[in-house]
Amino acid sequence: MRHKIIDKKDLCPGNYLIEIEAPNIAQRFEPGQFVIVRINEKGERIPLTVADFDTQKGTITLIFQVVGKSTMQLGTLNVGDAVLDCVGPLGKPSEIKKFGRVICVGGGTGIACIYPLIRALADAGNEVISIIGARTASLLILEDEITVLTSRTFVATDDGSKGHHGFVTDVLTNLLDDYRNSGGVERVIAIGPPVMMRAVADVTRSLHIKTIVSLNSIMLDGTGMCGSCRVFIDGEMKLACIDGPEFDAHKVNFEDLISRLEMFKEKESEAMNHYSSKAGVRK
Amino acid sequence: MIQIGGTRIAMEEQPAQKRIKNFCSVPFGYTEEEVIAEAQRCIQCIHGPCEKMCPVHMDIKAMIREIVARNFKEAFLIAKKDNAIPAIAGRVCPQEEQCEGVCPFFNTDNGINIGKLEAFIADWAMENGVKEEFHIEERPEKVAIIGSGPAGISCAVDLRKYGYKVTMFEALHKAGGVLQYGIPAFRLPKDIVDYEISYLTEIGVEVKLNHIVGQNIMFDELRKKFDAIFVGTGAGAPQFLGIEGERLKGLYSANEFLFRTNLMKAYEFPEYDTPIVCGATIGVIGAGNVAMDVARGAIRLGTKDVYILYRRTKKESPARAEELQHALEEGLKFMELVNPTRVLGNEDGWVTGIELLRMKLGEPDKSGRPRPIKIEGSEFTMKLDTVVEALGSKPNRLFLDQTPELETTRWGTLEIDKDLMTGVEGVYAGGDAIRGNATVILALGDGRKAAQSIHNYLLRRRK
Numbered sequence: 001m002r003h004k005i006i007d008k009k010d011l012c013p014g015n016y017l018i019e020i021e022a023p024n025i026a027q028r029f030e031p032g033q034f035v036i037v038r039i040n041e042k043g044e045r046i047p048l049t050v051a052d053f054d055t056q057k058g059t060i061t062l063i064f065q066v067v068g069k070s071t072m073q074l075g076t077l078n079v080g081d082a083v084l085d086c087v088g089p090l091g092k093p094s095e096i097k098k099f100g101r102v103i104c105v106g107g108g109t110g111i112a113c114i115y116p117l118i119r120a121l122a123d124a125g126n127e128v129i130s131i132i133g134a135r136t137a138s139l140l141i142l143e144d145e146i147t148v149l150t151s152r153t154f155v156a157t158d159d160g161s162k163g164h165h166g167f168v169t170d171v172l173t174n175l176l177d178d179y180r181n182s183g184g185v186e187r188v189i190a191i192g193p194p195v196m197m198r199a200v201a202d203v204t205r206s207l208h209i210k211t212i213v214s215l216n217s218i219m220l221d222g223t224g225m226c227g228s229c230r231v232f233i234d235g236e237m238k239l240a241c242i243d244g245p246e247f248d249a250h251k252v253n254f255e256d257l258i259s260r261l262e263m264f265k266e267k268e269s270e271a272m273n274h275y276s277s278k279a280g281v282r283k
Numbered sequence: 284m285i286q287i288g289g290t291r292i293a294m295e296e297q298p299a300q301k302r303i304k305n306f307c308s309v310p311f312g313y314t315e316e317e318v319i320a321e322a323q324r325c326i327q328c329i330h331g332p333c334e335k336m337c338p339v340h341m342d343i344k345a346m347i348r349e350i351v352a353r354n355f356k357e358a359f360l361i362a363k364k365d366n367a368i369p370a371i372a373g374r375v376c377p378q379e380e381q382c383e384g385v386c387p388f389f390n391t392d393n394g395i396n397i398g399k400l401e402a403f404i405a406d407w408a409m410e411n412g413v414k415e416e417f418h419i420e421e422r423p424e425k426v427a428i429i430g431s432g433p434a435g436i437s438c439a440v441d442l443r444k445y446g447y448k449v450t451m452f453e454a455l456h457k458a459g460g461v462l463q464y465g466i467p468a469f470r471l472p473k474d475i476v477d478y479e480i481s482y483l484t485e486i487g488v489e490v491k492l493n494h495i496v497g498q499n500i501m502f503d504e505l506r507k508k509f510d511a512i513f514v515g516t517g518a519g520a521p522q523f524l525g526i527e528g529e530r531l532k533g534l535y536s537a538n539e540f541l542f543r544t545n546l547m548k549a550y551e552f553p554e555y556d557t558p559i560v561c562g563a564t565i566g567v568i569g570a571g572n573v574a575m576d577v578a579r580g581a582i583r584l585g586t587k588d589v590y591i592l593y594r595r596t597k598k599e600s601p602a603r604a605e606e607l608q609h610a611l612e613e614g615l616k617f618m619e620l621v622n623p624t625r626v627l628g629n630e631d632g633w634v635t636g637i638e639l640l641r642m643k644l645g646e647p648d649k650s651g652r653p654r655p656i657k658i659e660g661s662e663f664t665m666k667l668d669t670v671v672e673a674l675g676s677k678p679n680r681l682f683l684d685q686t687p688e689l690e691t692t693r694w695g696t697l698e699i700d701k702d703l704m705t706g707v708e709g710v711y712a713g714g715d716a717i718r719g720n721a722t723v724i725l726a727l728g729d730g731r732k733a734a735q736s737i738h739n740y741l742l743r744r745r746k
Binding site: 225 | 455456464499500519520521523525543547552556557559560679680
């Protein structure tokens with residue numbers, strides 16, 4: 001079944017939002033889950049974040065950053081175009097219930113991933129505080145949408161162009177300190193680059209605050225067939241696609257995750273060059 | 284001139300040096316004259332041992348007689364009667380353990396080449412648009428088939444012939460299961476698989492891709508919507524040894540390696556998007572058909588040195604004789620009596636080698652093969668860039684976790700009764716989902732048997 005693009009937005013440089021027809025996925029999607037998209041017959045299967053869904057319209061909204069050939073190509077598609085395959089929802093849904101006070105940390109495109117979670121946590125009666133970060137102010141996404149859902153929203157940018165000049169973990173450390181004498185924090189959820197998630201885990205570990213991260217390891221089928229997304233949780237091999245993508249941050253071996261994400265680096269640039277040269281010819 | 288017995292008609296093949304540069308079929312298949320000459324060698328044994336050994340009991344003798352008489356259409360229909368996909372079975376069945384293995388000429392390496400005869404007539408039918416003709420009398424009951432591999436295909440075809448409305452659910456973007464993602468094109472050209480799948484749609488089977496039962500469509504929903512269910516989910520989950528170093532880059536499960544190369548066509552990267560990283564030296568752990576498929580795929584991807592690392596010897600290899608022979612011709616290096624103890628890596632997290640323990644053969648174990656025994660202190664290392672674990676696979680827990688009502692054995696396969704019914708009424712299962720790692724032909728047989736059982740069940744229920 002082809003999935004038509006019915007809306008597209010350039011969110012910020014290199015980041016796109018597309019809304020596609022996927023009634024079955026919209027019906028079943030729960031925060032924390034993801035989809036796998038294949039653009040065309042020659043395309044690879046790429047896992048993507050679902051930022052929103054509309055059961056009435058039968059659509060899902062995908063937000064992605066251009067990181068390689070496939071996401072670049074996806075970014076060239078326009079309203080009226082379609083992707084060949086979109087399978088999902090995949091992965092286990094997040095645990096959503098009333099925890100109390102929850103801090104949600106989103107970095108880069110991870111903000112898109114954490115957005116439906118923030119909404120569900122707020123709906124469940126939690127006091128949700130969000131910290132969102134990006135390299136620079138122009139790369140911050142969904143700030144307004146998140147602000148209305150959360151009791152407090154903090155921004156951090158690496159270059160100081162907006163909010164705190166520095167990392168989300170600086171803000172997190174201060175906040176956890178502030179809340180120490182006023183009820184504490186029940187749970188921290190962090191979604192973003194692995195380095196960021198590792199830093200968050202390091203902050204909360206000694207404070208014994210339950211911390212959840214969503215792992216973006218390399219995936220192929222997304223159904224537990226290939227083992228490509230294997231991650232090591234407390235030394236035990238788990239598959240991010242069917243056992244995750246969310247795991248207890250304090251048990252994740254981030255070094256392996258970060259290392260394994262590099263596996264196809266060279267191939268990715270080869271694909272990119274091939275694509276660019278072909279696109280050049282077409283012009 | 285009719286030549287009874289005599290020498291097996293040689294099969295023209297792509298020469299090894301040429302075929303290691305492509306993913307095209309290794310054998311070219313018989314010509315009409317060759318197929319007739321080969322068929323004429325059959326002495327039509329009265330007891331038909333080949334038919335008895337065939338897991339689906341094809342009427343092999345009758346098929347051969349029709350080939351001799353140049354009635355290819357008749358021969359095709361005879362094969363098709365018992366076997367939903369002869370073009371595929373003819374290519375991937377372990378004939379030497381079945382029909383050909385009991386041929387009176389087998390001992391002199393001149394057994395009738397039944398597999399290639401079967402493949403010929405099926406290919407002939409495909410090229411000439413010859414199909415089985417049957418009239419479908421529609422029945423109101425609906426049956427769901429979970430999985431579009433060989434078991435599901437065979438079950439779907441038969442159920443459709445009985446007149447049931449059949450919907451097939453496939454998790455991936457392409458139907459065919461292991462025929463599609465697992466078996467490489469040089470062994471089973473994908474146009475053949477595509478043809479069989481298109482035949483399903485032609486006879487009215489609804490094929491739903493990207494539907495993962497237990498994940499984005501629930502088993503309970505199927506039970507409500509369908510009158511019966513066939514579970515043909517195969518054994519698609521990889522197994523790892525659990526040794527040190529499996530986190531390293533450059534280590535794959537056989538499933539991942541095959542999925543990338545076959546289904547995603549990584550051998551045509553970057554024209555196709557999916558990459559595969561394969562170094563100059565690769566070690567494949569295991570010596571079954573899947574290991575051979577990986578090894579031969581790696582050779583075609585340009586890997587210089589491809590080693591099979593096996594704890595027994597070549598003689599005990601569970602691979603089909605033809606695959607092993609082809610692999611050796613293509614330059615595979617078979618390392619016998621070694622058992623991996625850990626995978627070695629560098630500080631960047633890439634595989635650099637493997638540590639192996641030497642083994643020796645002991646008394647036969649339950650499988651009848653000599654048990655491999657560790658030689659303590661015999662560890663040695665070898666340099667490798669890539670390691671693939673081809674240890675066999677097990678049923679996917681994604682489905683099983685969602686269906687606690689279906690009982691499983693300790694190997695993760697589904698419990699079934701003699702009619703292939705699971706513990707849940709109206710739910711049947713077959714193929715690797717009940718057998719673990721078995722063969723295409725056994726899956727075909729199960730699919731057929733389950734279809735018969737489902738038919739009986741639905742008839743009983745009507746009364």
